[in-house]
Amino acid sequence: MIPNIVTLPLVKLASGDQLGLQVYQFNGSKPGKKAYLQSNLHGAEISGNAVIQELIQFLISLDTEQLTGEIWLVPVCNPVGVNQRSHYFSSGRYDPYNGKDWNRIFWDYEKTGANIAQFAQEHQHLNLQEIQTQYRQLILNQFHQLSESIKSFLGVTYDQYYRYQLQSLCLDADYLIDLHSATNDSIDYLYCFQGREESAKAFLLDYGILLKDVYDGDAFDEALIKPWLALEREFQKLGNHIQFEIEAWTLELGSGLEMNPESVEKGVRGIKNYLASKEMLSIDHFPLSQTQNHKIILKLKNQLEYYYSTTGGMLKFDVKLGEKVQKNQKIYEILTFNKTGELPQIQEFFAQSDGIILDLAKNHSVNQCNYVLGLMPL
Ligand SMILES: [Zn+2]
Missing domain, CATH: 2.40.50.100 (RNA polymerase II/Efflux pump adaptor protein, barrel-sandwich hybrid domain)
Incomplete structure (x- = not known):
């Protein structure tokens, strides 16, 4: 399977140089879900780049019949953060221009003041797929209004511009995987949202942090899934217990400033297993037999x-x-x-x-x- 490689200009620097993003798009022979993966949003957290490289190699070896839907991969997704240095160290966690954490800048439909309760009321007669399609369209329409200020002569700050470019690639995704690591030395673990605990097993990691009611705020994974969790809550109030097949994950793969081979291997195996569990990938031996009985210990962040x-x-x-x-x-x-x-x-x-x-x-x-x-x- 040969990927479609799309290069997107991102930002023009004072020196006249141009930074960009590159997306590797794999399209299966049958239409289906969209999985979006990115790495290195925080500059020091490089292990996900090796994971994406291995996944690209692996996907290239498959036939298009083995993929249902599409997988988009964006390594080194934050060039400004990736390139930042302080002597030997690439911290790259904060935008040096305004001090904001690169993973606390994203656009969250739930925070726009949209009347999600009213949407639930008005659409409760529809089936799950119809609700999903209409709600997603609503989110996308609202999101793309941001492009007006980007195009205007007033311009916008870089964090607003950057989030628009990155979220344009993924707001229509069904599965989002944001590959981080600690900046410090760390074990491998993941962040899991409420209601998605069963799916978390497929990554075959031993530990995770459960995000429930309390969030970091405007993080990349949150920005995708929170509007859907909000809609699920509104339907619940109406006595309709539905769950959308939309998931967002942050994987923390080992330590910062290095690509630890064990963490990379765990990441690759977990993602293959997850995509196979979701029936996007049809590959030998996956989903692995231990998935069902895999125990992941999930704790709330405030624990x-x-x-x-x-x-x-x-x-x-x-x-x-x-x-x-x-x-x-x-x-x-x-x-x-x-x-x-x-x-x-x-x-x-x-x-x-x-x-x-x-x-x-x-x-x-x-x-x-x-x-x-x-x-x-x-
Ligand atoms: Zn991070």
């Missing part, structure tokens, strides 16, 4: 324990990534050279709960109040 340094100094960890720890077990210490005429001090810190170590700070030099580690209570 996680994030540890911040209570003093400044140098960190030394006593735990490893993914390690199970007990409450009151020593997890790290901080070496401090105080300026009070005393000898250097070591302060020890202890786990507040039983759990597993989700991530660890990459930078072992901390000011007071810097991030140290994340623990998922079990």
